[in-house]
Amino acid sequence: MALDQIVDGLSEVSCDVLVIGGGTAGPMAALKAKLKNPKANVVLLEKANVKRSGAISMGMDGLNNAVIPGYATPEQYTKEITIANDGIVDQKAVYKYAQNCYKIIEELDSFGIRFLKNENGDYAVKKVHHIGTYVLPMPNGETVKKALYRQLRRARILISNRYMATRLLKSSDGRIAGAISVNTRTAEILVIKAKAVILCMGAAGRLGLPTSGYMFGTYENAANSGDGYAMAYHAGAALANLECYQINPLIKDYNGPACAYVAGPFGAFTANNEGSRFIECDYWSGQMMLEFYNELLSGKGPVFLQLKHLHPDTISEIESTLHKVERPTRGLFQQGRGVDYRNESIEMHISEIGFCSGHSASGVFVDDNARTTVPGLYAAGDMASVPHNYMLGAFTNGSVAGIDAMEFADNHDFAEFDAADVATERDRVLAPTRREDGIPPNQVEYKTRRLVNDYLQPPKVTRKYELGMRRLAETRQDMQEHMIARNAHELLRALEVQSIMDCADMAVHASLYREESRWGLYHWRTDFPEKDNENWFCHTLLSKQNGKMTSEKRAVEPYVVPIADDEKDLYDKQRIRATA
Amino acid sequence: MPLASYQTSVPVVVDDAKCIADKGCTVCVDVCPLDVLRISDMTNKAYMAYDECWYCMPCEADCPTGAVTVNIPYLLR
Amino acid sequence: MSSPFESYDDLEDADERLQAADPAERRVAIIALGHSGDPAAVGHLANMVADPDAGVRQQVAMALGEFDGPEAASALVKLLVDPERIVAAAAADSMAEFKDPACAEIILPLVGHAHAFVRMGALRSLKELRCKDTLKPALEALQDPDAAVRVQAIGVIGFLKLEESIPALTALINDPDAHVRRAAVSALAFSQMKPAAETITRALKDADWMVREMAAETLGLNVNGSLAADQLVGALTDEFWQVRLKAIRSLGKMKIERAVRPIGHCINHDQANLRKEAAAALGEIAHPDGEAFLAVIADDADPDVRKNARWALQQIAARKARAGA
Ligand SMILES: Cc1cc2nc3c(=O)[nH]c(=O)nc-3n(C[C@H](O)[C@H](O)[C@H](O)COP(=O)(O)OP(=O)(O)OC[C@H]3O[C@@H](n4cnc5c(N)ncnc54)[C@H](O)[C@@H]3O)c2cc1C
Ligand code: SF4
Ligand code: SF4
Numbered sequence: 011m012a013l014d015q016i017v018d019g020l021s022e023v024s025c026d027v028l029v030i031g032g033g034t035a036g037p038m039a040a041l042k043a044k045l046k047n048p049k050a051n052v053v054l055l056e057k058a059n060v061k062r063s064g065a066i067s068m069g070m071d072g073l074n075n076a077v078i079p080g081y082a083t084p085e086q087y088t089k090e091i092t093i094a095n096d097g098i099v100d101q102k103a104v105y106k107y108a109q110n111c112y113k114i115i116e117e118l119d120s121f122g123i124r125f126l127k128n129e130n131g132d133y134a135v136k137k138v139h140h141i142g143t144y145v146l147p148m149p150n151g152e153t154v155k156k157a158l159y160r161q162l163r164r165a166r167i168l169i170s171n172r173y174m175a176t177r178l179l180k181s182s183d184g185r186i187a188g189a190i191s192v193n194t195r196t197a198e199i200l201v202i203k204a205k206a207v208i209l210c211m212g213a214a215g216r217l218g219l220p221t222s223g224y225m226f227g228t229y230e231n232a233a234n235s236g237d238g239y240a241m242a243y244h245a246g247a248a249l250a251n252l253e254c255y256q257i258n259p260l261i262k263d264y265n266g267p268a269c270a271y272v273a274g275p276f277g278a279f280t281a282n283n284e285g286s287r288f289i290e291c292d293y294w295s296g297q298m299m300l301e302f303y304n305e306l307l308s309g310k311g312p313v314f315l316q317l318k319h320l321h322p323d324t325i326s327e328i329e330s331t332l333h334k335v336e337r338p339t340r341g342l343f344q345q346g347r348g349v350d351y352r353n354e355s356i357e358m359h360i361s362e363i364g365f366c367s368g369h370s371a372s373g374v375f376v377d378d379n380a381r382t383t384v385p386g387l388y389a390a391g392d393m394a395s396v397p398h399n400y401m402l403g404a405f406t407n408g409s410v411a412g413i414d415a416m417e418f419a420d421n422h423d424f425a426e427f428d429a430a431d432v433a434t435e436r437d438r439v440l441a442p443t444r445r446e447d448g449i450p451p452n453q454v455e456y457k458t459r460r461l462v463n464d465y466l467q468p469p470k471v472t473r474k475y476e477l478g479m480r481r482l483a484e485t486r487q488d489m490q491e492h493m494i495a496r497n498a499h500e501l502l503r504a505l506e507v508q509s510i511m512d513c514a515d516m517a518v519h520a521s522l523y524r525e526e527s528r529w530g531l532y533h534w535r536t537d538f539p540e541k542d543n544e545n546w547f548c549h550t551l552l553s554k555q556n557g558k559m560t561s562e563k564r565a566v567e568p569y570v571v572p573i574a575d576d577e578k579d580l581y582d583k584q585r586i587r588a589t590a
Numbered sequence: 591m592p593l594a595s596y597q598t599s600v601p602v603v604v605d606d607a608k609c610i611a612d613k614g615c616t617v618c619v620d621v622c623p624l625d626v627l628r629i630s631d632m633t634n635k636a637y638m639a640y641d642e643c644w645y646c647m648p649c650e651a652d653c654p655t656g657a658v659t660v661n662i663p664y665l666l667r
Numbered sequence: 668m669s670s671p672f673e674s675y676d677d678l679e680d681a682d683e684r685l686q687a688a689d690p691a692e693r694r695v696a697i698i699a700l701g702h703s704g705d706p707a708a709v710g711h712l713a714n715m716v717a718d719p720d721a722g723v724r725q726q727v728a729m730a731l732g733e734f735d736g737p738e739a740a741s742a743l744v745k746l747l748v749d750p751e752r753i754v755a756a757a758a759a760d761s762m763a764e765f766k767d768p769a770c771a772e773i774i775l776p777l778v779g780h781a782h783a784f785v786r787m788g789a790l791r792s793l794k795e796l797r798c799k800d801t802l803k804p805a806l807e808a809l810q811d812p813d814a815a816v817r818v819q820a821i822g823v824i825g826f827l828k829l830e831e832s833i834p835a836l837t838a839l840i841n842d843p844d845a846h847v848r849r850a851a852v853s854a855l856a857f858s859q860m861k862p863a864a865e866t867i868t869r870a871l872k873d874a875d876w877m878v879r880e881m882a883a884e885t886l887g888l889n890v891n892g893s894l895a896a897d898q899l900v901g902a903l904t905d906e907f908w909q910v911r912l913k914a915i916r917s918l919g920k921m922k923i924e925r926a927v928r929p930i931g932h933c934i935n936h937d938q939a940n941l942r943k944e945a946a947a948a949l950g951e952i953a954h955p956d957g958e959a960f961l962a963v964i965a966d967d968a969d970p971d972v973r974k975n976a977r978w979a980l981q982q983i984a985a986r987k988a989r990a991g992a
Contacts, residue, residue, distance in 0.1 A: 013628065013639060021671070023671065053672075058622070058623040058624070058625060059620050059621055059622075059623070061620070061621050061648075062621040062622075062623060062648035062652070063623050064623070067623055067646050067648055068646055068647050068648060068651065120766060122735070122764040122765075122766060124763075124764075127826075128825075128853050128856065128888075129821055129822055129825035129826075129850050129851075129853035129854035129856070130825045130826065130828055130853070130854060130856050130857045131794065131795075131797065131822075131825065131826035131828075132856075132857075150763075152651070153764070156732075156733070157764070159704075160704050160733055162704075163675075163702075163703065163704025163705070164704055166675060168672045168673075169672060169673040170671045170672055170673070171620075171673065172625065173671060193671075194625055195625070200671050220666075222665045222666035223665055224663050224665040224666050225642070226624060226642045226643055226644055226663075227644075227645075227663060227665070227666050228644070231623055231644060231646070232623075232624055232642070232644045233623045233624060233644075263666040263667075264662070264666060265666065277909065277912070277940045279939070279940070279971070286939070286968055286969060287939055287969045287970060287971050287972075288970060289970060289971070290970045290971055290973075290974045319938065319940075320909070321876070321907070321909060323877060324909065337645075337646070338646075338647045338651075339645045339646070339647060339660060339662060342660075342661070342662060343662050343666075343667075346662055346667055347667075450593065499625065499639075499640060502625070503642075610691035610694065610695065613689060613691035613692045613694075613695055614692060614695040615691070615694070615695050615698070617698060654694050654698060654722070654726055655691075655694075655722070
């Protein structure tokens with residue numbers, strides 16, 4: 011049989027709760043849903059293989075935002091996130107996360123996931139943030155996915171690997187009814203009817219093009235092509251603050267984190283070419299990225315992560331984590347370049363743009379129960395709008411989503427969808443396979459992402475955005491009329507490009523809508539260089555209304571943890587202005 | 591429009607002598623998040639079929655016989 | 668189309684496949700058993716621990732790591748004593764993930780094994796089980812000739828947090844190996860008793876900087892740590908800055924007012940990390956005497972230092988305001 015030969019086929023299954031995306035939030039959502047009602051059917055659908063999929067495929071350096079009694083309080087955490095996100099936060103969900111996450115850590119610990127402990131077996135929490143102490147390293151974290159997978163097998167979750175979800179199904183009254191997916195190795199279509207659906211498809215990580223030019227050399231797991239954002243959009247769900255991009259400081263060319271959270275607590279810091287620190291705090295935020303960007307352009311760059319002032323034994327300790335988990339090829343990369351941290355600093359650069367709430371605040375709008383604006387549809391993890399929630403947020407909010415979705419499923423019957431919707435989607439999915447001749451997906455993708463870099467990368471200039479919009483529209487037309495897929499694998503890529511294109515359009519729309527600058531580099535608009543609290547102290551919600559992309563304002567919910575003016579002030583005074 | 595094939599040097603290398611795909615192993619193909627590894631019809635051994643790699647390592651870490659080597663893709667080496 | 672779901676009947680032809688003549692085929696069968704997550708797989712795996720092929724035994728050791736409990740433990744202890752290092756290492760890693768305290772009694776006999784690697788692996792896996800029966804053998808293992816074994820034994824004892832183990836941990840302060848001394852200091856953190864704090868304090872004078880660093884940090888965690896305030900102040904002149912940094916942090920955390928001046932004198936150090944930590948500690952202590960020192964770094968070249976100085980001044984101002992009110 012020829013490689014990845016296309017097979018014609020369509021089948022349908024049904025379940026109570028469907029979880030899409032088996033990375034971090036997804037497995038937890040599936041597990042909690044099943045534990046809530048062991049008699050119910052829970053399907054976990056994954057584009058790759060749950061065993062090693064998602065951002066945490068090889069584990070993580072550590073939990074970035076663990077709220078552990080004795081080290082930080084939920085109030086303190088909520089304040090820090092609110093301030094780091096320029097106040098545009100619905101605190102309820104953040105606060106709930108902060109209250110629940112310790113329980114989740116203990117649960118993960120009981121699964122056999124190993125966190126750094128001192129000789130008394132207590133968690134060894136480290137400080138990186140502005141005020142509180144939140145970082146819990148995981149030097150043996152490479153087994154995270156194995157441990158999760160074990161739990162899924164034990165609970166008898168129905169796991170579908172190598173199925174890529176492409177669109178959601180809804181009933182005529184707007185309730186969620188299921189999803190359509192395609193097998194990535196055969197192109198067979200699978201329709202899954204479900205009473206409730208949870209989206210856990212990660213960040214939109216393939217939006218910008220890495221400076222190396224290698225399309226899969228992204229910061230995010232390159233399987234996260236923004237399908238979740240595109241699907242939520244087409245299903246009519248609202249997406250929040252998409253203009254608040256994700257941009258991260260990374261090892262240049264390697265394009266993975268260095269990572270300040272591992273090395274920082276040991277004393278490493280980000281320095282300019284003169285060897286001095288120029289950032290107030292290594293905690294990742296739009297403000298930090300702006301300082302980084304300015305330094306690179308100021309002539310004081312390049313920028314480095316500096317370790318060489320540390321004792322060689324300390325450096326060895328850092329290396330043992332950096333080169334074993336999260337991005338274990340970091341050691342290989344440095345070795346290839348002959349870089350030894352003991353006498354040379356790590357050259358850093360800034361990443362391509364993306365959407366992500368895990369690191370920033372751009373995601374499908376959810377409330378504190380992980381509910382989107384579509385009844386029965388949930389979202390958790392990097393693609394849901396709870397800001398800065400990282401890995402532990404994905405686990406904790408995944409758990410919230412799983413429980414609430416099962417409750418919803420227990421109280422609702424299947425919603426009916428229109429069979430014509432399936433037929434339409436099948437035609438859209440298979441269209442590239444039906445063309446004899448045309449442009450392969452890799453070229454369409456390269457061009458789209460190159461345009462994203464050229465026109466959308468901040469600073470955001472209105473005129474550039476308008477030009478970018480035109481170029482993207484031309485490319486979209488090529489994509490819709492001429493893209494070909496000659497086998498099932500190429501079809502997977504062809505479908506991903508369509509998500510990438512949708513995300514690019516949403517990035518443009520959302521960025522042009524918010525007429526101010528906010529979140530440091532993430533949304534720095536040169537035509538509106540000031541922060542405008544009077545008109546824009548609000549969320550922006552983007553959604554599809556009557557077939558058209560639309561944006562609107564939404565008020566920030568009243569704070570549950572009030573922030574005194576002088577606390578805000580202290581932070582604001584430290585800020586470097588975008589125009590400086 | 592005619593298509594040309596585009597040559598690249600792939601980052602992941604499999605040692606055929608160690609690979610036991612011919613005995614039924616598919617571990618690396620199963621775990622790869624980008625789904626770029628396949629078992630060759632000709633040699634019955636695993637190989638990288640598509641140069642779309644996140645250099646993330648599960649293929650190397652999970653291979654039972656140590657047959658897989660992940661290199662940094664040339665463009666970013 | 669075949670079922671879109673992963674199968675749950677991996678065990679069907681397990682026995683037959685485990686008998687295959689080709690060791691590679693046996694390996695593949697073992698991978699499937701580990702993958703199944705089905706507790707019934709443990710029995711099949713246990714039958715394979717004496718396979719003639721070391722690669723197969725290694726695979727069994729890895730697969731058993733997917734399970735917890737006495738049955739998996741019984742099989743793994745056999746693999747931990749395997750003469751092939753790759754097998755023993757895989758077994759040690761798998762055992763380190765055990766959580767079920769019932770595994771303890773199966774692992775315990777290995778604490779007295781002839782090979783250091785086995786003793787170390789056994790002790791490592793006992794830590795997380797936090798089982799009181801492990802205390803005695805672990806205390807005995809503190810006399811082990813191998814330092815790495817002694818470090819693991821300290822962990823087993825330290826995780827239990829029993830005051831009765833303090834004398835034994837204290838004795839290790841004179842251990843010839845620095846890693847052992849460092850671990851022992853860290854393990855004393857929990858103790859409510861003064862002698863433990865005194866022992867940690869003595870470690871501030873250790874010959875090895877990592878032990879001194881650990882001592883300075885641990886005093887900040889110990890309930891009686893403030894009794895050592897003077898000695899911590901003394902550590903502010905330690906020859907190595909990473910030790911001084913931890914001393915500053917602990918003094919700040921404990922809000923030791925008489926440390927303000929000595930910390931203040933660190934404020935000009937050429938390591939920005941140290942200046943930053945000094946500023947933060949002066950803020951935590953919030954004594955007005957800190958202001959003069961903080962003024963020195965108000966225009967520091969390092970923004971993180973400046974930020975901490977600003978924050979510290981604000982803390983002092985707030986305290987003054989409270990006192991005035
Ligand atoms: C390199 C890196 C380092 C990081 N370091 C840290 C750290 O040290 N500490 C920390 O706390 N956080 C860290 N993070 C963040 C953290 O890992 C993420 O926030 C978290 O894992 C996100 O979980 P998720 O479930 O939302 O996404 P993921 O875990 O990425 O899962 C998304 C899943 O969806 C699947 N999927 C995508 N599209 C489809 C589709 N169409 N159909 C079916 N399935 C689909 C993907 O294959 C993937 O498995 C890091 C992230 C990265 C990328
Ligand atoms: S995992 Fe290793 S042995 Fe198995 S197919 Fe891949 S290369 Fe071959
Ligand atoms: S390194 Fe990662 S993406 Fe590349 S082949 Fe291996 S598993 Fe796949």
